[in-house]
Amino acid sequence: MNEADIRTVLQEELGNIAPEMDLQKLDPAADLREALDIDSMDFLNFIIAVHHRLGVDIPELDYPELVTLDGAATYLKSKLGASKS
Amino acid sequence: MTAPAAMIELTYRDAIREAIRDVLRRDKNVFLMGEDVGRYGGCYAVTKGLLAEFGPERIRDTPLSESGFTGAGIGAAMAGMRPIVELMTVNFSLLALDQILNTAATVRHMSGNQFGVPLVIRMATGAGRQLAAQHSHSLEGWYAHIPGIKVLAPATVEDARGMLWTALQDPDPVLIFENVMLYNMTGRLAADAGAVDIDKAVVRRTGRDISLITYGGSLWKTLEAAAALAAEDVDAEVIDLRSLRPIDDATIMTSVRKTRRAVIVDEGWRSGSLSAEICTRIIEQAFWELDVPIGRVCSEEVPIPYPRHLEIAAIPQVPKIVAAAKIALGRA
Amino acid sequence: MTAVTDKPRLSRAHALDLLKQMIRIRRFEDKCAELYTQEKIRGFLHLYDGEEAVAVGVIPVLEQRDRIVATYREHGQALVRGVPMTAALAEMYGKQQGCSRGRGGSMHLFDRATNFYGGNAIVGGGLPLSIGLALADHMRGDDIVTACFFGEGAVAEGEFHESLNLAALWGLPVLFVCENNLYAMGTALAISESETDIQRKAACYRIASEAVDGMDVVAIEAAARHAVRAVRESGKPYFLECRTYRLRAHSMFDAQLYRDKAEVEAWRHKEPIVRFKGWLEANHMIHPDDLARIEAEIEAEIAEAVAFAEGGTWEPVEQLTRFAYADEAA
């Protein structure tokens, strides 16, 4: 699973959380919670969806690494890369 | 391109008589044995006239000894004859069930393939003539449970005419169930119509929305239900099983994968019926294609009563089939 | 008319009653045939014409507590035993006022009050049942006789052999009454039995047996008295073969290709009502107004039965599955 696929999954899940937001205009470095007006419940649902689709475990301590699109992509790539060595 | 054969019109009863006459003429080892098949001309007049044509040796009236003469048919088959045993109705076949199960169906396997039983047993089945509980059973499902025999349910004039010869060529026992409500039915048949296969189901009506799976006497009620559904722009597919053992899974699954909805129409009682077996096979082989639970229209779990209006309520009818289909279509 | 030693002197009243019982059955069966052609009675209908003497000769000899098992040709037995003609006809209409709640029809008349354990549509099906009833009485030491009626066709069934053997082996109080009417549906006795002297078969099971002229109601009554007393006193089975003849077809839809008309005509002159009436007239035991009275009483009873059946109601469909099992509330 390459980075492009990961970004597609992230885009789709964020689309489910904030259907009315235009994700194309989302600044990949912006804090998702601010940019998409997401609260802790939304963010947990997002983490659960990503975990379910990519089969990657994301401990609470790592949450800060996933608050931006870029951060989340690199974090997940390293996690997936590691698991699929 | 040879000219198509002329089409003749005849009853289901006539078609069976023609089939019997045909096999008797073509194979001298073939003979017919059963209660009142000769002088009386057959309880349902199927064998009328055959005694005069083939004589008492090959059209044998028997005493009322179902276990006895069925066993005799098995023995004669093992010794090289090709008997057709008529058990009049499935209700009386219960007295011969031991011979059918413990000898006919079992001896090839049990004797290490030394002996086979190339026997055909014909019997009428089904309710609808107000003959009350002891004369109205539909037990094809019981027999379809037994390994070692084949079970057929001809529903059309073509199958009534064509299955017997193929069944007689089979080295193992074949049971043919003729629904009593079909004998008077007239149909069209090519004048030179001959043998047909006995192991494939047939799609009698193609459709996209739902698969109606049935056999024997219930086929015509199911086709009528399909017509009624068509009037409400539901496109129902109707499958005639023709063979109840073996069951033609391929045809069933192809249909269910297309329509994703299935209703099975079976005149047997619901619990442990043939419809239960077909339901399970669909779940085993096409579970992920299903959109709704499989529907079933069976007889009510009650001895078939004599009064007409109760008998009608007890066995599958067109309105019940339409209702079950609508539930499956979410239009109940 | 055979002179049988222990035949009681035949009182006039008793003679008239025997005649009336037989005519009553004949007229009832006649009305059933008519109602069948009008589609009031459906399914199968097997009529008793010509065999009336058997029921009328045997059944009145039994006690109220005795038990009766019959076949699908059981209208005569039911009427003589006391099943009301109204309830019997309503049953053939399929009305819920019928003696089996309308669910059985002509072949399945049941009546607990008179210990009438029904018609049975399976040939030979009643034989093992009668063994069981007698076994229960035998085990409880009750002085009860079970009479089992069956046709000579049933003799070819395995259950015939199994039942007679058990009755003899366990010494059970069963009166086997074989109504040998010479035809099992379309198969004559000669082409269905190697040994056509049916009562001789009982000897193989050491069961006392006797053949009697099925067309002579007095002879049958005498034989029945003797047989029932023997069963009651010895507790052992007895086999009574009544040689009779079926005047009508096996059932309504039978072209009778298996016998010729001359044979049937010949038996019409020997049938039990013609013979007994002739004998009574010859012995001046009956006057024309007796006959008129009998016919009028019977006609009235039949008219009442038809009205009762016509007025009966259909069982509601909602009751369809009731009594497949005993009611929980029962």
Place this chain on the structure above:
Amino acid sequence: MVEFRMPSLGADMEAGTLVEWLVKPGDQVKRGDVVAVVETQKGAIEIEVFETGRIEQILVDLNSKVPVGTPLARIRTELERKAGVALAPAAPPASVAEAPPGVLPAAPRPSRPASMAPPIATLPSVAGRARVSPAARRLAETHGVDLATVTGSGPSGAIVRADVERRLTAAPASAEKKRPTGLNLDAMRTAIAAAMARSKREIPHYYLEHQVDVTSCEQWLTRTNALRPPGGRLLMAALAAKSVAVAARRFTLFNGFYHDDKYEPASAVHLGIAIAIRGGGLAAPALHDVDQMPLDELMTRMRDLVQRMRAGRIRSSEMSNSTITVSSLGERGVDALHGVIYPPQVALIGFGKVVARPWVIDGAIGPRSIVTITLAADHRVSDGHAGALFLAEIGKLLQEPEKL
């Protein structure tokens, strides 16, 4: 005059061919006489007559196949001849009321008793969980479609494959603008306006505030979640909701309805969860019996509620009968919120955001996580004193999160 008709001789005999007349007009016949021969599939059968009289007229010529019941001849019966009068032809034996069973008489139409309805699974869907067909479930899985965003068109609202297919074609993964389907925000706005206006008009609100140390809650959450996969993790919102419900159980003046000038305490605690809908709008669907609901279930239900509310998929059954409401504006909200009570309820609890504040414990100052809990209550029903005790109870419960 009586009609002699083609008799029915068998349940499966529909017609017969008259092949021989044994009588001719003028002949005398009596009941039981054989008068004709009819050919059927069973062969030739002699037909008897059941009337006594004289044959008047033959109605059917030979070798014609006629259905059962067709009049074959007319007979002038015995009675007529004596009386010399022509009786009206007797009505067919079956009077109209009692039609022959062949035609269903006025008997009850064989309606299908309930017990005989084909018992297709028409069971009510499992409370809350939408029913999804296997085919739909598999398609959704392979394409990563969130079934919560699909509306079912199958039996009793079940989701079938076609629904998922529509969802796939209708909403490609690209992030083009999507309105919450099936929700009319303008209509919702007017409804909220009406409710709020009525609340302010009728309910004399009073407000109380209470600051609570939730540090032990945070620590308990971190310890618990570390052991669990994302799907099983808990949030502060669940602890908050549970504490309010448990407290409301004891403080009955804040958990009930005010109707026609009198207050009815509720027998159960149905907690309204106020949730902002994306793109505007607000809803406060109820979760039933939250005071007795295990924390894990409460969390799952709240997550499910938020997911569906956000997408505008609200079930009417969820919108009614809350007995008390709790509202929170989340981490980026404000310190404290003073809400407006939803009529006919009598109380609303607000949770501000959790902030780190200097806090005195055993005389020493240290950083603690503090949240401001507010109460808006109906003064017709309760007073400040009771309100304060209620808030204090909530704060006390939040000190032992493991017991919630």
